[in-house]
Amino acid sequence: MISLAGRDILHAWGKFIFTGVGLGLLIGVTLTMAGVYRGMVDDGRVLLDNSGADLWVVQRDTLGPYAESSSIPDDLWRSIRTMPGVAQAANVTYLTMQVGRGEAEPGGARVDVRAMVVGIAAGGPGTPGWPPQLAAGRQITRGHYEAVADLASGLRLGEVVKIRRNHYTVVGLTRRMVSASGDPMIFIPLKDAQEAQFLKDNDAVLMQRRRSEANPAFNRPGVPGLLDAVIAAQTSNPSVNAVLVRIRPGYGVEEVAEPIRRWQRVTVYGRAQMEEILVGKLIATSAKQIAMFLVILAAVSAAIVAFIIYTLTMDKIREIAVLKLIGTRNRTIAAMILQQALVLGVIGFVVGKIAATFAAPLFPKYVLLVPIDSIIGFCVVLAICVLSSIVSIRLALAVDPAAAIGG
């Protein structure tokens, strides 16, 4: 038996393929959009994975350290370290800021890159907060003025970056170490980061000093040394954003978190809660935005597929009338249109998937294409094709065989 659909496709294959490719690009955009959403969620997940922590100890009643600012004393980790079930506890600071690259060129503006500066506690690779793996270079070995940067920042090994007023040499590079908003991370030693978080530029420091000097309460002639003490107190920062805790094997998350919450008077989040905060709160609005866009794209795609199949059917309405005239069964005609719609859908999906895969790395933020999205996408495309072909089938079946002969 000859396939009517196949013969018809072969008859005008160029047009068919081009229509398929066009549809494919549209599907590609839809898949990419889904990838953008997945990428946002993944940015949050890798942030949690890369911290290497099981528990996050933050300032009481805050959603820190990623979603809200949180500040706790930097010696709190010692008391947490002694709580039952705690295997490791390490201070960490996070600060999203502009980081200067190299020296300003003569006559040119300094190039800077937006990055999340992470202050990691001393203790060698494997300490919570440290980058879990590198793409090049080495981990930090000196206690000051070394940095490990993410590849997304565009920095290279050996380059010098300026954070506040100190210069850091990039000694290592990471891959996919980003903040929840997709900014590349730059890891620097904790003590430097505490300073960076607190210290402004030199001008701001000077102004602060001048302000303290002008304050008669701090600058009293009868009390020499008071001003120095005040300034020293103003320029030291004994706080961090969070303590990352790794749990001893055999202990449950709540089992460890509850005593810390109760006795240290701080807020403690587990991995699941942290993910809920990041995905459910931090990127909720952007996610809804993307979802809205995805729905519109899907509706537009469905409309276009329906329109294409309708046009394709209208083009051969005469031939269908002839088929009817020679006594072809309705089922055969319906099958032809349905098969064509499905083939169109398959070509569109294949082209779309390829286009999305090649386009994904070009996006400035991470685009993650997951197989389950592709499979769902494939099913949805086929469903849309089937649904939109129904209109055309109804039209084809309603055609009067006499139209084959008549005007």
Next chain:
Amino acid sequence: MKLPGLKRRTLALLAVLLPLLLLFIYVALRSGPLAPVAVTVVMVESKPVAPALAGIGTVQARFTYKIGPTFAGRLKHLDVHVGDAVKAGQVLGEIDPVDLDDRIVAQQAALKAAEAVLRQAEARQSFAQTQAGRWEQLRVARVASEELVAMKRQEHAVADAALAAARDDTVRLRAELAALRTQRGNLRLIAPVDGLVASRDADPGTTVVAGQAVVEVIDPASLWVDARFDQISAEGLAAGLPAQLVLRSRHSQPLAGRVLRIEPRADAITEETVAKIVFDAPPSPLPPLGELAEITVQLSPLPAAPTIPNAALRVVDGRRGVWKVVDGDLAFAPVSLGRSDLDGRVQVVEGLAAGERIVVYSEKALGAGSRIRVVERLPGVAP
């Protein structure tokens, strides 16, 4: 040979669809979670490492002399400025003596008056002594009454006492004068040693309280660096070790020095060990006090042991180790680490042998079941 129209069309269609299908299969397998993870692999080598410690510190003077008055007063004059070299004993300035000079004059006059009183007492005493001697002889000759002799003796004793009192009074007044003179001298600000004026905190006319520093003199030959090392990476720090100092303003010229001592008291708040580093030769020109210096203390090299780059270390299930590559498959090997150097090489005490192949860099976190693709360098990393 001419192909039938239909067949040609089929071929053309296949020519478009087949590459598309192949591309699709490639895309499905080479991207996303099904793709193998690119890794770089290195051989564990047995090498000696030379551990070193890195710290930062500030340039400080070992001896700082804060010179100021011991009484509250007003600064009369100050002759030195910041940067001036001073000699030991040099008068740097003076506090306004107010009425001290007048009091010295008054004291001198009082002393003179006391000396006159002393001379008077001496005259009285010698007369009383003579009188007493004479009356004693008359009593022996029985021409004077006993009562009169007793009176003369008493007069002599009184004159003796008056003389002693007058003498002590002059001693007191002389001591008071000396005290005033010392106080007067104390108002002068005098350099205790040869040195350099580091700061001038008050100008003439300023009222200063007792103990407030007016001038700070440092001994330029005694510059050292107050260095801080994180306690966790201060293992092996000891007095006498050679150190390399890099001043922030001269980062291309490292200076040689050595560890003078480790402070017995560490900083408990910042979790740092504090040490003093001295320069082998005094740097010239003199670095400003408070300048930041980076210090590298070189320890003696350790014997050869299996050595790995620190980038190879991973944490799996709370254990620190490395991924070994055995016949193209991954196996996690927990390791215990020895010392490391500043270039990121770590010695392995246990868990690895030289010659084993381990993963250094990886695109993403690895698992025991990960498929790997060994590459020269990871994609996206510039050579």
